[in-house]
Amino acid sequence: MTDPTALHYPMDRQCPFAPPREVTAVRDAGEVPRVTLWNGVRPWLFTRFEDARTVLSDPRFSADKSRPGYPLSSAVALAETAVEPTLLVMDNPEHDAVRRLVLGEFTVKRAERWRPAVRAVVEDRLDRMLRGAEADLVADLALPVALTVICEFLGVPFEDRELFRSLTHTMNLVAGSTESAAAARQALQDYLEDLVAAREQRPQDDFLSRMAARHLADGSMDRRQLAAMGLLLLTAGHDTTANMISLGVLTLLRHPRHFAALGADDDPVLLAATVEEMLRHLTVVQRGIRRIAREDTEVGGHPVRAGEGVVAAINVANRDPERFSAGEEFDPAARAHGHLAFGYGPHQCMGQSLARVELQEVYAAVARRIPTLRTTVPVEEIRFKSDMAVYGVHALPVTW
Numbered sequence: 001m002t003d004p005t006a007l008h009y010p011m012d013r014q015c016p017f018a019p020p021r022e023v024t025a026v027r028d029a030g031e032v033p034r035v036t037l038w039n040g041v042r043p044w045l046f047t048r049f050e051d052a053r054t055v056l057s058d059p060r061f062s063a064d065k066s067r068p069g070y071p072l073s074s075a076v077a078l079a080e081t082a083v084e085p086t087l088l089v090m091d092n093p094e095h096d097a098v099r100r101l102v103l104g105e106f107t108v109k110r111a112e113r114w115r116p117a118v119r120a121v122v123e124d125r126l127d128r129m130l131r132g133a134e135a136d137l138v139a140d141l142a143l144p145v146a147l148t149v150i151c152e153f154l155g156v157p158f159e160d161r162e163l164f165r166s167l168t169h170t171m172n173l174v175a176g177s178t179e180s181a182a183a184a185r186q187a188l189q190d191y192l193e194d195l196v197a198a199r200e201q202r203p204q205d206d207f208l209s210r211m212a213a214r215h216l217a218d219g220s221m222d223r224r225q226l227a228a229m230g231l232l233l234l235t236a237g238h239d240t241t242a243n244m245i246s247l248g249v250l251t252l253l254r255h256p257r258h259f260a261a262l263g264a265d266d267d268p269v270l271l272a273a274t275v276e277e278m279l280r281h282l283t284v285v286q287r288g289i290r291r292i293a294r295e296d297t298e299v300g301g302h303p304v305r306a307g308e309g310v311v312a313a314i315n316v317a318n319r320d321p322e323r324f325s326a327g328e329e330f331d332p333a334a335r336a337h338g339h340l341a342f343g344y345g346p347h348q349c350m351g352q353s354l355a356r357v358e359l360q361e362v363y364a365a366v367a368r369r370i371p372t373l374r375t376t377v378p379v380e381e382i383r384f385k386s387d388m389a390v391y392g393v394h395a396l397p398v399t400w
């Protein structure tokens with residue numbers, strides 16, 4: 001039995017390519033410990049696949065971070081409710097009503113329509129990168145690709161990217177302060193409210209213009225709410241994807257056989273399977289998805305009382321050997337289908353189809369165009385993002 005008082009969550013990783021060993025041990029022992037967070041709050045930790053799915057789909061759990069006792073991942077997370085609530089912190093019926101207003105923009109079909117534009121962005125960034133002899137795969141490929149795609153999608157001028165890149169960074173810094181994150185959010189909210197007003201006046205072919213025309217006129221949304229939606233998409237949409245690009249390429253370099261196979265075969269089935277397995281294996285949302293019980297309930301036979309917090313450790317649940325035969329390994333031939341890297345239930349990632357298209361296009365293009373890609377530093381010198389809400393690498397120096 002794990003000593004619950006000893007478990008401060010999250011723990012440090014022992015290996016940069018695996019979740020902390022203590023959390024895996026909890027899962028394998030079938031335990032549900034109460035862990036202690038940075039602020040002394042003590043949620044239940046669910047690590048098995050089925051339990052994590054229950055936590056994420058049971059409507060008795062709330063995502064409202066302003067509820068007393070909510071298991072916040074950091075002081076910075078409090079800023080998410082400081083300006084204008086986004087989908088991420090809403091419960092039903094409000095959540096469904098708002099999500100339904102924009103869902104049509106995020107279908108698989110829509111994402112496929114974006115594929116040629118995504119491909120063009122990836123090729124352009126690779127052309128520029130390959131003019132030199134070495135590069136930082138984060139700054140020169142992962143971030144610009146993810147940022148350009150979400151900017152084009154929303155209709156946000158790419159020239160302003162530094163503004164929201166740095167604001168997102170502030171908001172994702174686990175050790176940051178609530179005040180600076182709230183100020184960053186407010187600045188981004190103000191910027192987007194101005195942009196929405198501009199798109200109302202002069203609509204273009206983009207998300208903000210379409211939503212402004214559709215929902216501002218009939219009052220189903222106001223400018224402030226649409227700006228908050230844009231803010232969520234910008235912040236949720238680029239950092240996660242950028243980290244999956246850079247950490248994913250590093251993972252492919254550590255598995256040369258799979259890297260070579262992607263480059264040699266123009267096989268969409270293999271590509272899609274590799275991306276799903278990468279999402280499962282890396283699960284960059286590394287600090288668990290948190291909720292709070294609205295009423296007494298139970299998860300996998302374990303009672304949870306109203307007002308108690310819960311953490312679904314999706315990174316460990318995604319390696320649960322009872323659900324995924326690949327377990328700890330990276331194996332694109334195993335079925336990763338149904339993983340929790342995009343969450344599950346009402347809040348499941350709205351941008352997942354677009355993210356998949358981006359990852360498929362980047363991994364395929366890198367494997368095809370730079371088969372000699374390699375890092376210029378040993379893995380011990382790579383700085384991993386243990387200090388951030390979303391896991392990845394701060395920089396990835398490469399040559400070819």
Ligand code: HEM
Nearest residue numbers: 087088236237240241244285341342343347349350351355
């Ligand atoms: C590989 C990249 C991505 C990963 C790993 C990822 C992961 C996640 C996860 C785990 C959640 C659930 C959070 C929760 O339950 O509390 C989520 C929600 C969300 N994601 Fe993503 N995401 C990615 C890319 C994107 C992109 C590209 C967009 C936008 C185009 C996006 C937009 C959203 C939105 C709007 C939500 C909130 C949905 C809701 O609360 O109803 N994500 N994402």
